[in-house]
Amino acid sequence: MILNRRHFLASSTSLLALPQLQVAASETGKAPQRVVFLGFGFGFTEDFYATTFGSDYELTPSMESLQKHKQDFTVISNLWHKNARGAHGGTVVYLTGADAHGPTARNTVSCDQVAARYMGNETRFASIQVTTREKGGGHGGGSSLSWHENGTSMSGVAEPFRMYNMLFGGQGTPYEQRLAELQNEKSVLDAYVGNMSSLNRNASKLDRERLDHYFQSLREVEQRIAREKLWARKPKPRVDYKLPAAELDGVQEITAMYDLILLAMQTDLSRVITYRQPIVSLLQALDIKYSAHAISHYQKGEDLKKAMIVRERKQTELFASFIDRLKATKDVDGSRLFDNCLVSYGSNLRAGHMLKNVPALVTGNASGKLRHGRHVKMPQETPLCNLWLTLLQTLNSSVKQFGDSNGVLRDLFA
């Protein structure tokens, strides 16, 4: 661990670049590519999954709302994380594929962060983690779907109004004032960092491992402050969207987050986004009295199954409207935002406690390489990390391997 403050910054700024000074990317030519990973807990009912394959496959009733987009997305079957040992682990390893079960295990970097290494340097935010704070939502530990290399969780923004403020707030602050504010934040950080050295002298190896999470957070803050300083002169984009209310029901919350994700992409505030979706608030908005865990064990009763189906239909409907808006939004070079992004939608588990053959759906057509409109059947027990690798490689060919991937899903390409 590097404790000298001067060295601290030097090691982390190498990835930072100056912000683009052009206002419209159309001056440089094409729109940038983006990637969005959407994840939810508890999977679906078995009824959700299509049983026919190829280009002529049929959508199930639960997938009805996606019918209009059928030619523009791909469903993939037989993917799984062999290291995911238990359904109760939640979405902790969904984007990492690591074996992170129990006291000794460690998580590792999530695929969106690998993408951010290549795609996160020209935007105000290297990546954005949207999340939910609810308990019992099937996500397990951590603050978002995104994880660092050293196994610490990345924090996310959990409320739409907070996300709005993060993206578009503080418009009126003069540059000098902003710099002064950042300098004050830096002084606070310096106090924390300087304080760490005395701690480590009396700590055992085990203690240091625990305190490393704290130290990693300080690093993140330092990077954020440095990045904000570089961006302080550039004004934040103005959008025609109202600040969301603090109290939103589950449906409004998910809709608002989808809206904000869209705006963040359209205004090029970030090109890498993850969204750890809620279910508890969604169930409440749908007037379902059962807990999320109870309906995930829908085999126990008809009522539970009905409730689970209501939820999966609504959730899919919300996803379908997200695709609607992606297609309707104009990108900087006149094309559709849809054409310049890749969106993944899925869960860490299939149904109940079944971790094999998880739901995996991909839409968007960044790079133009994917051939949508099919239900692709991979060989049994194909690593889900193969899908992550495929998406990463589509966006940046230098990525050769991710998690426990053993190849690329060639079947997705034209």
Added chain:
Amino acid sequence: MIMSMRNTALITLFVLQFVVQVEAVENPRAPDNAAQEVGAIQSAAEVDRRVRSFIGNYCVTCHNADEQNGEVRLDHLAVRISNAAIAQQWRDVLDILNTGDMPPKTASKRPSQDELASVIGTLTENLVTAQKMLRGKGGETAARRLNRVEYINSVRALTGILIPERYVPADENGTEFNTLGWYQTFSPGVLEAYQGAAESAVETMLMEGRKPVQDSRLTRIDTPESRLLGRDESGKDSVRSAVKHYISDPRHKTGLLIYQAEYKWTHYKLRIPNHDFRGEYIVRARVAADESMQEELKFLRVHQEKAAPLYFSLHDAVDAPKVIEFKALADAEGTVELSNLRRSQLRPAITRAMKRGKPVPKIWIDWIEVEGPVYVGRHVQLREQLLQGVNERQIASSDARRILNRFAAIAFRGSPVQPQFIDDLVVIFEQELDTGKSPLESLVKPMAVVLTAPQFLYLTENKSHRSEEATPAPLASHEMASRLSFMLWKEPPSDVLLAAGDRLLHDRTFLESTLDAMIADPRFQHFIDEFFGQWLELRRFDEVQVDSKAKTSPLFDTKTRQAVRRQPLEFVKLIIKEDLSLTKLIDAEFSVFDRNMTGYYEDLQPYRSKASWNEFKQVQLSPQNQRRGGLLGMPAIQMIGSSGVETSPIERGAWIARTLLNSPPPPPPPNVPQLTVDPKLTVRQSLERHKQIAQCYSCHKKIDDMGLALETFDALGRWRSRYKDGTPIETAGHMPDGVRFANADDMKQRLLDHKDSMIRSLVEALIVYSLSREAEFTDQKLVDHLVRHSKDNGYRLKPLLLEFVSSKTFTHK
């Protein structure tokens, strides 16, 4: 492979574990013979033989040195799991046996269901035990962040301010104890949250603390006109009719009315005049309840943000009003809410009656008196101590340095404060001044940084000795004081306890008297709530949702839920205070109830006269109600195995296995499809299907029967002798060791035969709770000793705690 001495020793321990462990072998086809096989010992040699025989007969044909189907070779796999790689291989074998994919259906030689169930059971246990051994860290307690309760208490100890829970990051411990560090994550968001919470506490202490103190005053509120303020007979229809109904009762002129359940008049928000939140107030009210109110619902509910709701019985205030009194710990706005039933299924009926102009049940309040403020909060004194010798309006940097040093020294609980850290804090102070804040305001941020530094936020002990070797060293005296204080009171050690640290380590008599004093102190409630609350897994009860408007669960509302939740912990408290045997937890001739419980549960109604509204009282159980004895007779425990609508015998059985028998069932294997419930079968018949599938049976034979014995308690813990459709409830079954029982009461007697297992479970939980780590193999000697010691001391908690905190394990790090 040459193994280190440590590994050899551990493996020897591991092997011995199997030699000493008693486990009966059960033949599922002959339950009556099972009783004769109690006491059969499964030695390590037996495990070896059984597993090798299975692998030899059914696996090796395709998975050997010459032929490795699926790239798997099994002929040379060591049965004894000595490292993580071997553990992984056995995990894969177990997983595939569980999904039924191996041995393949097309194989010429396949095992019988019994053989398969047996080897799955053996491998599962083998694996769980081995994984535990491999996780051992030589008994070291690692640094961990304060959990929510500890953080709130620690901030209060320093500033006198109680931060509301919602401002503090939640514990994300899932099913684990919230004192374990490994589940904790940290991120900039968490850092920000802690800093923000600390800033608000410090700001409140510094800024509010200096307001002039008010004299205590008595104010009487006779006729609160505000009740009708803004509402008159004009306006919306519904408002108009509600107002009309209200003023049709002549009593509205001489007091205020609270309706039983119609939303416009269900509650009254008492606003304390000139409220000073630093002080406490006494509130008195003269109240009467209408005769037309249901007997069990004649009460006044007082709701305050900072305390649990109070219920005042009014069944003796029908003919003549009576005066009630309570202490008000009002919320930030100085409001206290008075009501009867806020929401309930009575509301539609009452609303209908109102619309027709008919009278409805009400509570009449003649007058309300508010007396106060009385200042008891520590923040006033703490603030004085902090700012001693400094002029508040002119705080120079040198003064700030002194104040911050003082503050950090106490906050860091014995960890050294670096001068450079204070320098950095003074820089922050000066920057705050530059932004135009007053000197006092400018102290807020640097003080919040102190409360967000790891020396405050984390519990750490000096472990520099661990870098050389793994042997534990004795605690420093302040570390002993800290361990005791956080264990029993969930707060940092007081000056008195800190000063006594050395004596606590070396003088057993002194340790005993200190322990007694700490147990007698009201703060010991934290231990009961946090330790027993988690050991009994009451969180699972909290997660059960009950629709109180549903016909199946009439009036299981907030107050009932609260009472049900408190019952097991009040029972524990009684056992500890009266120094009784912990075996009472399994079965007892008495229990504890309050009026909210006796009101809801029909079979408890005979105890109504003995129960009070705001307090749990000990009640002797009649012979027919012995079924309510012990934890298993309590709705909170029964509802741990409930969905709110239906019972879950599996969950109930698993709880018994974990908590009372110290034999936690392994987690359900991944990727095994669930059994669909056939509505034509009874609950028992549905679970019988576990017996037909080897993979299920190996674990479920130790769970299902015990849960099914409790079927006479429904999903809300109500007693029933038959199911709703009239079918009788069968309760006979077998314990995991094969011994038969006829019903739940009988099962409790069988559980008492295993009381040592319950104590073992409690002791291991105590290790996890107070030492923030798993109970490891190296702890088994201590656990054995404590169980024996407990037996010799009547299974009472106090001697057990004393023996524990004076042990080498507790006093070393």
